[in-house]
Amino acid sequence: MNKLRQGSTMVAALMFSFFAGLSALAGAAEPYQIDVILPQTGGASFLGKSEQHALELVQKSVNAGGGIQGRPVQFNFFDDQSSPQTAVQMANQVLATHPAVMIGPSIVSMCNAVAPLVQNGPVMYCMSPGIHPPAGSYVFTSSVSTHDLENALIRYFRLKGWTRIALITSTDASGQDAERGIDEVMNLPENKEMKLVERVHFNPTDVSVSAQIERVKAAQPQAFIAWSTGAPIATIFKGIVQAGLNVPVATTDGNMTYAQMKQYAAFLPKDLYFPVGLWAARSAGVKVPPEVKKAQEEFYAAYKADNSSPDVASNHGWGPAMVLIDALRKLGPNATAAQLRDYLGHLKNHPGINGLLDFEAVPQRGLSVQNAVVTRWDAARQGWDTLSQPTGIPLAK
Numbered sequence: 001m002n003k004l005r006q007g008s009t010m011v012a013a014l015m016f017s018f019f020a021g022l023s024a025l026a027g028a029a030e031p032y033q034i035d036v037i038l039p040q041t042g043g044a045s046f047l048g049k050s051e052q053h054a055l056e057l058v059q060k061s062v063n064a065g066g067g068i069q070g071r072p073v074q075f076n077f078f079d080d081q082s083s084p085q086t087a088v089q090m091a092n093q094v095l096a097t098h099p100a101v102m103i104g105p106s107i108v109s110m111c112n113a114v115a116p117l118v119q120n121g122p123v124m125y126c127m128s129p130g131i132h133p134p135a136g137s138y139v140f141t142s143s144v145s146t147h148d149l150e151n152a153l154i155r156y157f158r159l160k161g162w163t164r165i166a167l168i169t170s171t172d173a174s175g176q177d178a179e180r181g182i183d184e185v186m187n188l189p190e191n192k193e194m195k196l197v198e199r200v201h202f203n204p205t206d207v208s209v210s211a212q213i214e215r216v217k218a219a220q221p222q223a224f225i226a227w228s229t230g231a232p233i234a235t236i237f238k239g240i241v242q243a244g245l246n247v248p249v250a251t252t253d254g255n256m257t258y259a260q261m262k263q264y265a266a267f268l269p270k271d272l273y274f275p276v277g278l279w280a281a282r283s284a285g286v287k288v289p290p291e292v293k294k295a296q297e298e299f300y301a302a303y304k305a306d307n308s309s310p311d312v313a314s315n316h317g318w319g320p321a322m323v324l325i326d327a328l329r330k331l332g333p334n335a336t337a338a339q340l341r342d343y344l345g346h347l348k349n350h351p352g353i354n355g356l357l358d359f360e361a362v363p364q365r366g367l368s369v370q371n372a373v374v375t376r377w378d379a380a381r382q383g384w385d386t387l388s389q390p391t392g393i394p395l396a397k
Helices: 002-027 045-064 084-095 108-118 146-160 173-186 210-218 231-243 258-263 290-305 312-331 337-345
Strands: 032-038 073-079 101-103 123-126 139-141 164-170 195-202 223-227 249-251 272-277 350-352 355-357 372-378 383-386
Touching: 032 045, 032 084, 032 312, 045 073, 045 258, 045 290, 045 312, 073 084, 084 108, 101 312, 108 123, 108 139, 108 173, 123 312, 123 337, 146 173, 146 223, 146 272, 146 372, 164 173, 164 210, 173 195, 173 223, 195 210, 195 231, 210 231, 223 231, 231 249, 231 258, 272 312, 290 312, 290 350, 290 355, 312 337, 312 350
Parallel strands: 032 073, 032 101, 101 123, 123 139, 164 195, 164 223, 223 249, 249 272
Antiparallel strands: 272 372, 350 355, 372 383
8 A cells, every 4th residue: 555655656746747847848938049150160260269259158148137038048150161152151041040130240251241131131230340331221230440440540640640651451351441441541631641651452362471561661651550350460460570660560450369469479560559449448547438337347257257358359249249139128039120220220328348339320330439449469468558548549648
């Protein structure tokens, strides 16, 4: 009798556990999935891997805070292999599921290749600051524009008394965009005393730029802007060192990664400058709104808890993701692409790690030269020093 009772009790316990498990499964909220296209392999993987890491930290932080109205966030990663053609293939796979939003790609050429596919949605948040989407479109872009970064950089040079500038850019989409931006900035009335004493170009696949660097050296510039990313910038840095060109060198914040600084340590220019978004402004003398400071503290705390340090790719991943998460929390997980686009298009004074975003003032981006500072790599402490206020005005000594 006791054995029968024990058996009945065991069966009842098993049935209770079974139905409790079913109930838990039924009550578990379905993840809100966001597809992400980035370069996990190929020449731009130094960016893609850091961007993926940033999004994984966002996912952890957001889900610890309740997700999106109780639904956990899940980022799904697609590797575009640093190729525009592959980026289009990955985008078509994502679009087949009819999402409201996707993040990526990460590079100008990839974003430009995918953008025509989303003319009617979904929202596409490109992680490169080097594209300039039309106002009201479904394409948004991360961080401070390359043109505004160049504006801050040239202002910093001018106020330092460096008026003779040389420029080298690549012949690809990123280089062409950079050169257009430099020309626009140099033509501003405030920069009438600035002179571009030499401009040279190179193909990203070139293994040497010694001839171009010799031309630059002969022009006797006071500062040199080398605007390219990844392996090509290593070719330029080597050329600078080999030619003995000893002037301040500035490059795009696309190279502002710890991986590159470590890999290129043997041939980095002595004075290497980076114009960058406000996220990198860690000096006590830099004016940062308190709401922005709080967003930055959360950003850095997430990395500290992970025993790692953020760089520019971290900013490119974290910034867009947090804007989108905030929008989805307010609109709800059933928001359509059109609703999300319209919400973002009118978003103002949103505290992000680069400043108070205002998408009405700066469509599709929310940030301007007011959100750019100039930094310099400090090889001794293995970090970047902030040298300017927003807009590039040098910090008072």
